[in-house]
Amino acid sequence: MPKHFPTFGKLGLATDSAEVAQIVVSGHGFIQSDNPAGSLVPCHRITVTDLETLKDLCGSPIPSLKDNTHKNGTIAGLVATYLNGHRPLTDKERSFLSEMVLPVSVSVADAEDITIKAGSVLTLGEPDGRPASYDFKKITLEEGGRIEVISPVTVNATSFEKVVPK
Numbered sequence: 001m002p003k004h005f006p007t008f009g010k011l012g013l014a015t016d017s018a019e020v021a022q023i024v025v026s027g028h029g030f031i032q033s034d035n036p037a038g039s040l041v042p043c044h045r046i047t048v049t050d051l052e053t054l055k056d057l058c059g060s061p062i063p064s065l066k067d068n069t070h071k072n073g074t075i076a077g078l079v080a081t082y083l084n085g086h087r088p089l090t091d092k093e094r095s096f097l098s099e100m101v102l103p104v105s106v107s108v109a110d111a112e113d114i115t116i117k118a119g120s121v122l123t124l125g126e127p128d129g130r131p132a133s134y135d136f137k138k139i140t141l142e143e144g145g146r147i148e149v150i151s152p153v154t155v156n157a158t159s160f161e162k163v164v165p166k
Contacts, residue, residue: 023114025145030123031134033107040122043109045130049102051094055082057106057133058154107132114138116145125151 023029023040033043048054078097082089089097107126114136116122124147125132131152139155141147142163 023111025114025116025120025122028121028123031109031111031132032123032126033109033132034127039109040114041109041111043107043132045105045107047103048106051082051089051097051102054101054104054106057108058131058152105130108134110135112137113140115140116142116147118142118144121146121148123148123150124155125149125153127151 025040029040030038031041031043032039033045036043048057078089078093081087082093082097107130109132111134114122116139120142122145124134127150129151131154133154134156136155136157137159139157139160140163141161143165
């Protein structure tokens with residue numbers, strides 16, 4: 001089975017700590033760095049120290065901020081403008097955001113395929129509200145299965161399939 005772990009590769013994490021097996025969620029499963037023994041796949045907590053890495057990992061989730069106001073609007077709005085790619089930041093805005101947002105802790109996990117069975121729940125995110133970034137090759141969601149998100153989460157998947165019984 002080919003390895004598909006773009007986040008781990010970008011961050012220099014060992015792909016052998018990623019999960020290559022088919023993950024099947026029956027009942028309730030979660031992916032979190034706060035509970036490594038219970039997490040369905042290895043999840044790492046990293047410290048992001050630059051805005052480019054934050055944008056690459058998180059896309060649009062907005063991490064916890066030290067302050068929520070700025071003379072040109074909210075800091076959260078400025079972060080969202082940058083992370084969503086609406087416009088580049090000025091040098092002054094980049095410096096300001098770096099001071100207000102960074103460093104930030106982000107949880108990352110990669111896995112091959114994950115299936116959420118009917119009647120089951122997969123919880124993504126961190127209980128403390130920390131942002132998380134997950135890369136999966138394939139996500140299969142059976143009818144009646146649910147994905148619950150408890151913090152800002154970015155999920156990248158090569159494919160997503162919802163299985164509906166005939």
